[in-house]
Structures are given as C-alpha cells and as structure tokens.
Amino acid sequence: MTQAVTLKPFTPRVFSGVQPTGNLHLGNYLGAIKRFVALQETHECIYCVVDMHAITVAQDPDELTRATREVTAAFIAAGIDPKKQIIFNQSQVAGHAELAWVFNCIARIGWLNRMTQFKEKAGKDRENASLGLYAYPTLMAADILLYRATAVPVGEDQKQHLELTRDIAQKFNFDFADRIRALGLESAEYFPQPEPLIAGPAPRVMSLRDGTKKMSKSDASEYSRLNLTDDADAIATKIRKAKTDPEPLPSEIDGLKGRPEAENLVTIYGALSNRTAEDILREYGGGQFSTFKQALVDLSVASLSPIGDEMRRLVADPASIDAILAEGSARARAIAEPVMREVRAILGFIQS
Ligand code: TYM
Numbered sequence: 351m352t353q354a355v356t357l358k359p360f361t362p363r364v365f366s367g368v369q370p371t372g373n374l375h376l377g378n379y380l381g382a383i384k385r386f387v388a389l390q391e392t393h394e395c396i397y398c399v400v401d402m403h404a405i406t407v408a409q410d411p412d413e414l415t416r417a418t419r420e421v422t423a424a425f426i427a428a429g430i431d432p433k434k435q436i437i438f439n440q441s442q443v444a445g446h447a448e449l450a451w452v453f454n455c456i457a458r459i460g461w462l463n464r465m466t467q468f469k470e471k472a473g474k475d476r477e478n479a480s481l482g483l484y485a486y487p488t489l490m491a492a493d494i495l496l497y498r499a500t501a502v503p504v505g506e507d508q509k510q511h512l513e514l515t516r517d518i519a520q521k522f523n524f525d526f527a528d529r530i531r532a533l534g535l536e537s538a539e540y541f542p543q544p545e546p547l548i549a550g551p552a553p554r555v556m557s558l559r560d561g562t563k564k565m566s567k568s569d570a571s572e573y574s575r576l577n578l579t580d581d582a583d584a585i586a587t588k589i590r591k592a593k594t595d596p597e598p599l600p601s602e603i604d605g606l607k608g609r610p611e612a613e614n615l616v617t618i619y620g621a622l623s624n625r626t627a628e629d630i631l632r633e634y635g636g637g638q639f640s641t642f643k644q645a646l647v648d649l650s651v652a653s654l655s656p657i658g659d660e661m662r663r664l665v666a667d668p669a670s671i672d673a674i675l676a677e678g679s680a681r682a683r684a685i686a687e688p689v690m691r692e693v694r695a696i697l698g699f700i701q702s
Pocket of ligand 1: 365366367368369370377378379380381382400403489490493494502503504505506507508511552553554555556564565566
C-alpha cells in the first residue's frame with residue numbers, strides 16, 4: 351500500500367549557497383552575490399550559508415561561526431532583504447543531510463569520479479581526503495532539490511556540480527516514476543531540472559596575480575584577490591600591483607585575445623559599472639594602463655567600501671545576525687519538511 355500524498359507543481363524558485371570559509375572576495379560577489387540581489391526583484395529566493403559543506407575540510411569551530419555570520423552579513427550588506435527572501439545556515443535544516451543520503455544512493459560512483467573540483471581540492475593526497483569532500487556534490491544536489499528550486503545562480507566553477515544535480519534529479523524521477531505516479535502526480539517528474547544561471551557579466555573572475563587562474567579564497571597570495579572587507583588602501587594597493595602586460599589597453603575587444611590579465615581587469619570594471627567591454631575600451635583604449643587602473647581603483651572602492659562597512663556594522667551585533675538566521679531556518683524548514691515527507695513516501699519509508 352502506498353501512502354497518499356499530494357504532490358504540488360513546481361514553484362519558480364531560486365536557490366544558491368556560499369561557503370563560510372575564509373574571506374569573501376570579488377569573485378564571490380560578481381559571480382554570485384551581486385546576482386542574488388538582482389534576482390530577488392523577480393523571484394522567490396533562498397540563500398544559504400553552507401556550513402555543512404565547509405566542514406568537508408577541517409575548520410576551526412570559532413572561525414566557522416565567525417565566517418557564517420560574515421557571509422550572512424555580506425548577503426544583507428549587498429542588498430538581499432532577509433524579510434522578503436530566506437537567508438539561513440544549512441545545518442539548521444535537517445533535510446539537507448537526509449536528502450543527501452538518499453542522493454548518495456542515487457548517484458553513481460562513476461559520476462562522482464568525474465568531478466574536477468574534488469580532484470583539485472583533494473590534490474595528490476586523495477586517500478586522505480574526507481569522504482564528505484568526495485560526496486560534496488550530492489549534498490549540493492540535496493540543497494537545491496530539497497526546495498525543488500528551478501534556478502541556481504552560480505559562478506562558472508559550479509557548472510559541473512549543477513549538471514550532476516540535474517542527473518540526480520532525472521535518475522530519481524526515472525527510478526521512481528511508477529511510484530510517483532501512483533502517489534498522485536500526473537507527470538513522473540518529482541524533482542525539477544534546475545537551470546544553472548551562470549551567464550552574468552563575470553562568471554569567472556580571475557586572480558589579480560595570474561589571469562589564467564580563478565580568483566579564489568585558497569590562493570596563498572592576498573594580492574590575488576579583492577576581499578569584500580578590504581579597506582580603500584588595500585583595494586588600491588592590490589589593483590596597482592595587479593599583473594598586467596607591457597602593452598597599452600586595446601581599443602577593440604579583439605585586442606584582448608591572449609591577454610588574460612588585461613581582459614580580467616576590463617571584465618571586473620564592466621561587471622562593477624554595468625558597462626560593456628566595448629564601451630570601456632572606447633574610453634580607455636590606447637591609454638596608459640595606470641590611468642585605467644586608477645579608474646578601477648576608484649570604481650572598486652566606491653562599489654565595495656559601502657558593502658565592507660555595512661558588513662562590519664552587522665557582524666558587530668552577532669545576536670541580530672543569529673536571529674535572522676533562525677528566522678530564515680524556520681521558513682526554510684517549512685518548505686523542506688513537506689518535500690522530505692513526500693520523498694520518504696516515494697521511497698517507501700514508513701513514517702509517523
Ligand atoms: P563557493 O562558496 O566556493 O563560492 C560561492 C559562489 O561564488 C562563485 N565564485 C566565483 N564566481 C566567479 N569568479 C570566481 N573567481 C568565483 N569564485 C567563486 C561560486 O561559483 C559560487 O556561486 N559549492 C558551492 C556552494 C554551494 C551551492 C549549493 C551553490 C553549496 N550548495 C547549492 C549553489 C547551490 C561553493 O563552494 O561555492
């Protein structure tokens with residue numbers, strides 16, 4: 351006997367997550383957070399501080415707490431409204447771990463073996479990586495599908511994980527198609543195929559020290575990235591020291607080919623100012639790099655300083671941040687729990 355449950359159609363819904371590890375940088379802002387802010391105008395959004403993903407590599411507990419509050423503060427300082435949208439930390443909604451386990455039993459080892467991020471993060475010492483780091487992408491699929499989210503804004507580095515999420519959704523729908531139908535859903539699609547939203551102006555911000563490497567929290571050089579909490583002096587120093595080549599900026603886009611550092615700085619300028627590369631090169635092409643860099647310093651300080659200041663103000667009151675996370679977690683749970691009940695029913699688990 352199958353238990354009767356009512357399966358509802360998909361609500362258009364955005365979900366994304368950011369890890370509370372290290373400092374947030376310009377890549378996180380342009381590739382993800384700035385776009386989270388824009389999406390709240392048109393979508394119901396759920397933004398998650400993924401503390402359970404963070405512990406796939408060793409974390410200092412106090413530092414994890416601090417970083418969780420800091421990412422929450424960054425969301426709010428960048429302009430996400432926690433009253434309208436849901437902001438919460440992953441560990442507070444048990445469904446993430448529960449659904450991840452189900453997906454560990456759906457995903458194939460061969461699929462996980464293809465994940466390039468695991469290979470990069472585990473490095474040569476793969477035997478010594480945590481099992482959690484290996485299974486990271488199934489937890490990420492659970493994050494998204496627990497809310498049956500339909501759109502996921504991320505930077506380009508997350509593309510492969512999104513493809514895996516779609517594969518897991520498809521296999522679950524396929525494996526349990528009869529059961530899902532028997533439980534009363536017209537079509538056999540229980541989980542949606544979430545759409546990756548990667549096409550922002552800066553889906554891959556590169557290191558300021560090496561235009562062929564992605565800007566990353568784990569780069570040993572502080573000069574490789576602009577942090578959201580950097581002050582005006584740090585921003586200016588890092589941009590002035592940013593690697594460039596000896597040629598002046600070109601006047602046409604074609605002239606950026608084979609010049610990754612120059613291209614990266616133009617991309618950053620464009621994403622911060624909402625201007626196209628053509629437009630920027632029309633203004634700065636042919637001129638000295640130093641003139642363009644100064645303009646980029648001014649723009650970066652004007653864009654990032656207010657966010658950094660607001661983040662500092664918010665983290666100075668941890669009780670208020672924790673209250674926002676508690677409220678967001680309760681709202682997230684209210685969406686997740688009925689989904690988990692349905693998933694358990696689909697699987698055949700007896701539940702009270
Ligand atoms: P994380 O915490 O590494 O990064 C957060 C977001 O920032 C983007 N990003 C970048 N975008 C452009 N250029 C860069 N250099 C750059 N570096 C980082 C990332 O693509 C990401 O969108 N696995 C995720 C977190 C996650 C998640 C999820 C995301 C967990 N569950 C569910 C979406 C949906 C991660 O480690 O992001």
